[in-house]
Amino acid sequence: MANDWWKDAVVYQIYPRSFQDTNGDGIGDLRGVIARLDYIKELGADVIWICPIYPSPNVDNGYDVTDHQAIMKSYGTMEDFHDLLTECRSRGLKLVMDFVLNHTSTEHPWFKEAEMNPNSKYRKYYFWRPGTADGPPTDWVSDYGQSVWQYEEHTGEYYLHMNAVKQADLNWENPEMRQSVYEMMRFWLDKGVDGLRIDQLHLLSKKEYLPPYEDYIARRADPKPFRPNGARIHDYLKEMTKEVFSKYDVMSVGEAGSVTPEEGLVYTGTDEHELNMIFHFQHMELDQKPGQEHWDVKPLELSDLKKVLTDWQKKLEHQGWNTLYWCNHDQPRIVSRFGDEGKYRKASAKMLAALLYFMKGTPYIYQGEELGMTNAPFDRIEDYQDIQTVNMYHKRVFEMGRDREEVMASIMAKSRDHARTPMQWDGSRNAGFTEGEPWLKVNPNYKTINAAEAENDPDSVLNFYKKLIRLRKQYADVIKGSYTLLLPDDPQLFVYERQANGQKLISISNVSKEEAAFYWPDGSEPGSAKLLLSNYENAGSADSCITFRPYETRVYLLA
Numbered sequence: 001m002a003n004d005w006w007k008d009a010v011v012y013q014i015y016p017r018s019f020q021d022t023n024g025d026g027i028g029d030l031r032g033v034i035a036r037l038d039y040i041k042e043l044g045a046d047v048i049w050i051c052p053i054y055p056s057p058n059v060d061n062g063y064d065v066t067d068h069q070a071i072m073k074s075y076g077t078m079e080d081f082h083d084l085l086t087e088c089r090s091r092g093l094k095l096v097m098d099f100v101l102n103h104t105s106t107e108h109p110w111f112k113e114a115e116m117n118p119n120s121k122y123r124k125y126y127f128w129r130p131g132t133a134d135g136p137p138t139d140w141v142s143d144y145g146q147s148v149w150q151y152e153e154h155t156g157e158y159y160l161h162m163n164a165v166k167q168a169d170l171n172w173e174n175p176e177m178r179q180s181v182y183e184m185m186r187f188w189l190d191k192g193v194d195g196l197r198i199d200q201l202h203l204l205s206k207k208e209y210l211p212p213y214e215d216y217i218a219r220r221a222d223p224k225p226f227r228p229n230g231a232r233i234h235d236y237l238k239e240m241t242k243e244v245f246s247k248y249d250v251m252s253v254g255e256a257g258s259v260t261p262e263e264g265l266v267y268t269g270t271d272e273h274e275l276n277m278i279f280h281f282q283h284m285e286l287d288q289k290p291g292q293e294h295w296d297v298k299p300l301e302l303s304d305l306k307k308v309l310t311d312w313q314k315k316l317e318h319q320g321w322n323t324l325y326w327c328n329h330d331q332p333r334i335v336s337r338f339g340d341e342g343k344y345r346k347a348s349a350k351m352l353a354a355l356l357y358f359m360k361g362t363p364y365i366y367q368g369e370e371l372g373m374t375n376a377p378f379d380r381i382e383d384y385q386d387i388q389t390v391n392m393y394h395k396r397v398f399e400m401g402r403d404r405e406e407v408m409a410s411i412m413a414k415s416r417d418h419a420r421t422p423m424q425w426d427g428s429r430n431a432g433f434t435e436g437e438p439w440l441k442v443n444p445n446y447k448t449i450n451a452a453e454a455e456n457d458p459d460s461v462l463n464f465y466k467k468l469i470r471l472r473k474q475y476a477d478v479i480k481g482s483y484t485l486l487l488p489d490d491p492q493l494f495v496y497e498r499q500a501n502g503q504k505l506i507s508i509s510n511v512s513k514e515e516a517a518f519y520w521p522d523g524s525e526p527g528s529a530k531l532l533l534s535n536y537e538n539a540g541s542a543d544s545c546i547t548f549r550p551y552e553t554r555v556y557l558l559a
């Protein structure tokens with residue numbers, strides 16, 4: 001890889017629907033993104049990743065695309081998009097698009113034709129199977145709580161959808177389909193886009209989901225025979241690199257569920273020429289009861305978090321590259337999840353940032369994370385719009401007869417809508433997001449948690465993020481250096497060292513509401529330690545024992 005600029009970049013993720021509305025329709029738009037570019041620049045980010053902005057019926061808020069080479073009307077026009085690119089350029093910001101290539105909307109012209117004409121070449125762009133005497137070809141169930149097969153009357157066959165019913169899976173076995181996708185990718189990169197985020201790459205190779213007919217009858221009893229990251233995924237990615245990425249100086253990042261660090265190394269190891277980096281989910285699954293769904297919440301064990309983050313740091317230390325993220329549009333707000341959204345909201349939001357972003361990798365900051373935005377307190381299902389949330393509610397309450405309050409408790413902890421409430425810009429009506437009716441309710445705490453307020457408060461989470469990003473740049477070499485976890489068994493403190501070129505950096509975080517005693521490791525000279533960052537006032541000198549206050553974090557530089 002000639003130019004690894006993405007290794008030094010900080011990425012800011014925008015969910016355009018909820019970012020900034022400028023025409024009063026209650027939905028964010030591209031002009032709104034342009035209006036807020038200075039805010040992103042001032043934060044210190046270098047790259048923007050924007051979630052899908054293509055035409056879509058919005059069953060899954062843009063992840064159900066009908067045309068990969070156009071702009072959704074409610075977001076604006078292609079001209080607006082070009083202006084966005086130009087405005088990014090003029091500020092030295094790069095722009096990464098989100099690309100959904102595991103599936104299309106069933107409203108996509110390819111699918112429409114496939115549905116109507118079994119002899120069309122587009123039929124082979126998707127998966128079609130005859131049913132069995134009992135109905136669908138297999139009894140596989142998706143994360144959206146339904147069969148992954150949908151009967152289509154016109155041809156009397158079922159099509160595969162690993163996500164919602166209206167998201168039909170593309171057949172990556174078909175080389176012609178793959179070429180069509182590469183063409184669409186090049187369309188955006190030729191415009192000067194700086195990279196692509198690939199949605200659900202772990203689902204692209206599905207050979208193993210679709211065994212021969214007799215086999216899948218035999219496997220009907222198997223409740224979850226899905227094998228993500230299937231056999232041919234690496235061939236597809238190598239081909240994609242050859243056909244697309246190798247022709248541009250761009251970054252690539254893939255969403256990869258169910259991957260281990262070993263597989264992460266194959267995806268991102270530079271010798272393999274697949275992707276620059278991937279999003280794994282191992283740290284996001286630590287508050288989920290083993291073997292159950294992400295709705296089934298359990299408290300986080302700090303030792304699990306240390307193990308997972310350390311594993312990824314160590315296994316990708318010499319080859320490959322990590323993403324560093326707590327939040328995105330699919331995850332609840334981290335401060336409500338692993339921190340404290342009440343008394344210690346600011347302290348814990350800052351602590352979580354310092355804990356993660358001094359690791360090696362590319363940080364991804366999701367809109368509002370830099371303000372310490374929290375989960376929404378919505379306790380009525382009517383206030384949620386996310387299809388996964390609504391489907392789960394109906395399934396658990398109406399089909400399974402589960403207790404409504406218990407189901408609402410899961411939703412209040414884990415719904416994707418917590419990340420999607422409108423961005424909180426200021427204390428005016430609708431948090432300055434829209435002058436109309438927002439498509440999703442604003443979190444009522446916007447009067448106190450908002451960007452305008454944070455900009456004026458030297459102690460805000462926002463100003464802490466700014467400082468942290470400046471430090472990351474200043475100490476880029478040591479942050480790319482070797483990683484050592486200290487105190488692996490301490491139940492409250494997460495402590496690690498980074499080392500390179502005779503410099504050492506130590507990040508110490510109290511991930512608890514109680515005080516915690518920290519003793520400097522043998523051989524260190526606390527007296528010479530320089531405090532680079534902390535989230536409490538009067539952080540004090542580097543005595544041999546420091547009492548860390550609730551959610552306190554400190555980062556020191558040791559000569």
Ligand code: NOJ
Nearest residue numbers: 060063100163199200330
């Ligand atoms: C992952 C995306 O991040 C999520 O929002 C979407 O629902 C699924 N992929 C399906 O495209």
